[in-house]
Amino acid sequence: MKTVGLIVEYNPLHNGHQYHFQQSKKLSGAEASIAVMSGQFLQRGEPAVVDKWARAEMALRMGVDLVLELPVAFSAQPAEWFAYGAVSALEATGVVDSLCFGSESGEIGWLHAVADAMSSESAEFGELLQRELKAGLPYPAAYGKAVAAFVPGTDAAALAQPNNTLGLHYLLALRRLGSAIRPLTLTREKAGYSQVEITDRRIASATALRRLLFEHGTLEELVPYVPEGTYEVLRREWLAGRAPVGWEAYARPLLLQLLQHSAEQLAEFHEVTEGLEHRVKQALPALGALGGADGTGVVEALLARLKTKRYTRTKLQRMLLRILLNHRKTQLSADVLRQGVPYLRVLGFSPVGRELLKRMKKTAKAPIITKVANAPEALPLLQLDLQATSVYALGYASPTDKDLFRDYYEPPVQL
Template identity: 65%
Template sequence: MRTVGLIVEYNPLHNGHLYHFQQSMKVSSAEAAICVMSGHFLQRGEPALAGKWARAEMALAMGADVVLELPVAFSSQPAEWFAYGAVSALDACGVVDTLCFGSESGDIGWLERAAAAVCDEPEPFRRLLREELAAGRPYPAAYSRALARFMPGVQEAELAKPNNTLGLHYLIALRRLRSRIRPLTIARAKAAYNQTDISDASIASATAIRKLLAETGRPEAAAPYMPLAALAILEREWAAGRAPIDWSRFERPLLHRLAGLSAAQLAEYAEVAEGLEHRIKRSLATLPPLSGGAVEALVERLKTKRYTRTKLQRTLLRILLNHTKPELSREVLSRGVPYLRVLGFSERGRALLRAMKKAAKVPVIEKVTTEDSPLLAMDIRATSVYALGYDAPDSRDLLRDYYEPPVRTP
């Protein structure tokens, strides 16, 4: 069956996501959809508002057929590796015909040209990128500026928009993997990716919805902006004490790790570089009393022109989850996903899974005990850490990967 692939976080799933899903099915003429979804921790270095099984259930209720987990080794990476991991998962399925992603421009032509120009990272482009980094710019800004200089017809402002940036890296990943998947894009409607205010009666960004939920403390406040089924799942998780999850829930375990590790030990963790370990240790003594705001205060103390909030959140997440540099080396990440972890499927998805198990380039797993992979071990640890953010976690929550079957819907 003709199948479209979607790369998602659904944090939470809202009406804009529903629009993207419906348009993706339409423009790709797809009969089925596979979502590669981030697990408990997301691309900006943040915990998901609700856990991976709840968000997979939201996706299936919307109409998705199979939901696969993007390993945490990729899900909390900068755009290049986030995109590479997600695209490698779709490519490894062996049944995906098209990838449809949202973008601010809605025009895939210039993104394709830019991807072709820098896919192999020619030396003139690398030189420009080094110059921009030497000027003290954060990597995403340096990359956009260097590419605009390398391709004068491309506007830096357009490159810097978050979904355009991700789209560019999806296209680069498709080229590097020599994938047969055909890319398509759909323009975002009515709300920008990180827009914090709400300007439409039914569509708001996930950022604005999370802000609204934090301000009101009531899941029903999001009712105008979420499909009914997704809202019902969020309300259920909220009532069970499994939502809303944010960084404040991990204040004590994070600070326990930071206080217990020496600067030299901190330097062994992924994303810790250029003396940041010393800056972290110095900042610990200046934090306010532990009352839910210590992580935010730490990020504020660590921020510089070079170290953005997102960069620092990813760094703190790597320390919290015990991700060392060797575990997330370029060599490891360049291999792509070593397995396809199924979080959920529909009745039509059951047939799609049968086809995947014959065509897939890597194992398709529904039970974690059937596969032994360092990246899967990282996912299992991430679930245990994430459960510490629940109101009243139990031992089964900490080991839920071993007990929870894929979500199934009719």
């Protein structure tokens, strides 16, 4: 049974995702699909608009056969480690034949050429990257320029586009893991990764849809842009007080962390780099009445005060998230992350997914977890996921004890 792998967030799942899913199966010739999906917190350092089980259900309703959770250790990382963790999960299943990702270019040849040149660690490239960073460029732009200098002929602007960047890191991860999974790419259609404006009658970016949710406070406007299953799941979660979840829901627990730790203690958290701990401490007294003068929320006001040309919003959100979740540098060191995903947490499966799981019992290179209570004890990254679910539930209107410890109660979604 040929199986295609997808690396997703589905925040929320929309018509563009559905198109990518359908075309991925056609391009790969796959009979089955496995999605590695970020859990409660996402790559840009944001909480998911609905929880991981709701988004797994959206995926299954669309046709995905097996949904595995990308641990929070990897899901809220820069492109390199996000890609490495997700690809390591697909590789660890032992049943994935191909990986199909969306990209702005829709061409994989030039990405292969760059990946071939970049696959071994290079001191020369490190020096080029540091030079661009010292010039004051944000990391994505600095990385693109450094690659263009290291691999002549590379289009730095094209590489800086987010899906192209992720695509390169998927290829690098496949090489570094020695994986036989075949990479494929499709052109991202109609709406860009972060495009806020809606310019098509059926396709809008997840960013644009989240903006509709938070700014307009209604679900009905999403109807043209999402599959029926997505709308039904969103409506159920909305009525239950579990959606939409945004950063401002965590303002007080975040402030507690920022206020009770000294600058030196903040520096111990993952993603707090280059003296940002001092910038954070200096920004806190200027927040005024716990928010911006223009009525913005606490987190938004803090991000506005922290942001500079050097530090992107995404970098700052990831930093604040690691502080909120109490993730230390030692827990998420390069040595830890290089080991890849140490378990395969099942969030949901279809009847075909059940057959994949049976095969994986023989082929998987990591423990398969369907019940947390039965998980091996020596999995510190799993403990971070369990804690992340508890913190995530604080964003609900009225969290219950089962919400806080839902990982222990909730079985995989089955369709």
